[in-house]
Amino acid sequence: MPSSHASFLALFFLSLSLSLSYGIGPLPRQRAIPTNPSHCRRMLSPLLSLSPLTLSLAAIVAASRICLNYRTPIQVTLGCRAGTVSAVVSFAVTEWARRSAWAERLWNSLVSMMGR
16 A cells, blocks of 8 residues: 555645746736746746755655655655656646636636526
């Protein structure tokens, strides 16, 4: 049985890292005012420095599960893999929904149905 601690932490911290790395800011078609690229780099650099920190915390927790003899290395590895796959799939689906404005269209159709 895979380690649920390792799975959840891999999912959470990898999702956080992916969101900080790729999911910041409005979509290009939503930008009304051009942004200054140097300002964007200054804003992203502190956030991107959180990614190694969060992944390190997940690795420490996974290693502690093995050191405390709660799980075997294989169980922790399988848990990390399951969390990683879940994070990547979740990020891909939410990024697709965000870029295709799927959630916005769904919300607008629900509001229009309620207004009738």
